[in-house]
């Protein structure tokens with residue numbers, strides 16, 4: 001069967017041995033329907049699926065591939081590192097180099113600990129915040145994702161500023177009973193939560209530019225209120241910059257907003273596509289960690305020599321002068337082009353971007369919170385997703401995900417993407 005769809009064949013094989021056929025749920029295309037594309041190889045701004053069909057890649061491994069795939073300097077660093085050994089379980093100079101490189105770019109951090117995934121980093125930051133403050137409660141916001149640690153898999157309770165309910169089976173309510181889930185950008189609710197529970201709040205964890213409910217910015221007033229209330233009540237402000245760190249700008253969302261968090265969680269870009277993440281903050285807090293302090297945290301592959309080589313080589317490239325100016329311009333041209341194409345065809349549409357991260361919405365306003373994002377017309381999004389996919393453009397297969405542009409995307413790639421979207425807008429019924 002020369003014309004058999006190789007993605008279908010692989011998906012069937014995968015489903016027999018891997019739950020849902022995937023190792024991370026959103027890859028399964030459940031939200032948009034259809035068969036997930038199995039990727040064979042990637043280069044620059046593109047990847048190719050099992051049928052050898054080429055796609056312009058706007059997920060970039062969900063953020064890490066800011067230089068595009070297979071950047072020569074990164075490949076060279078990784079190849080060199082591999083020859084020196086995969087993992088030692090003992091410290092290396094490269095870990096110091098990467099720590100120094102991160103701290104030089106994120107002034108709010110005086111010390112950093114390297115781990116292997118964003119989930120692990122967020123979970124560890126949370127434990128550290130509780131250990132350092134001796135408090136139990138934490139605040140998170142609906143629509144923000146901080147990985148899949150038990151205490152963070154929570155949705156809002158029924159009332160204002162009440163404690164949340166687990167969003168996953170296998171998480172006992174006891175484990176989330178200290179997690180307050182609030183509405184993003186809702187200052188009144190935030191103030192009420194601190195008024196009620198301020199003395200028991202260990203930390204407030206937030207994506208200050210949220211990328212897990214599509215792309216939603218914290219308003220400057222809201223972000224400042226988070227900072228001020230934490231300071232006032234002795235709670236730690238934790239910026240989860242796993243997605244935004246070195247993605248929205250060289251100094252992350254904290255640089256964009258001009259707000260200094262107590263703890264910062266990093267991942268994605270700092271590994272350049274390898275499993276690597278980190279969390280850090282002021283020396284006095286970080287020294288609460290084992291082996292110096294009472295807060296336990298460890299990892300067999302933490303600071304892995306190949307992953308750190310990949311991360312360091314990536315950071316070296318993005319720290320070059322003009323990198324983010326060029327990336328921002330490119331991302332803005334995509335966003336503006338999409339907006340113009342939708343407007344020309346009378347489609348409700350809006351979009352926003354910062355650095356190499358963007359979001360678009362099939363509505364006229366830019367949403368301020370999760371509930372508004374989720375009012376998106378599903379069928380319309382799915383038609384757009386599949387229309388783009390057919391035309392060789394791969395965006396995130398769910399309407400609540402952000403998109404990513406890399407340094408490897410050319411003006412021609414951007415133009416081709418806008419043209420593909422324009423054709424789909426034209427074919428769909430204006431409202």
Ligand SMILES: *Cc1c(COP(=O)(O)O)cnc(C)c1O
Pocket residue numbers: 116117118119120122145146147148207211212240241242243267268277
């Ligand atoms: C991706 C992400 C995580 C989880 O990172 P993993 O490496 O997937 O565990 C945590 N927080 C934010 C903001 C993320 O975008």
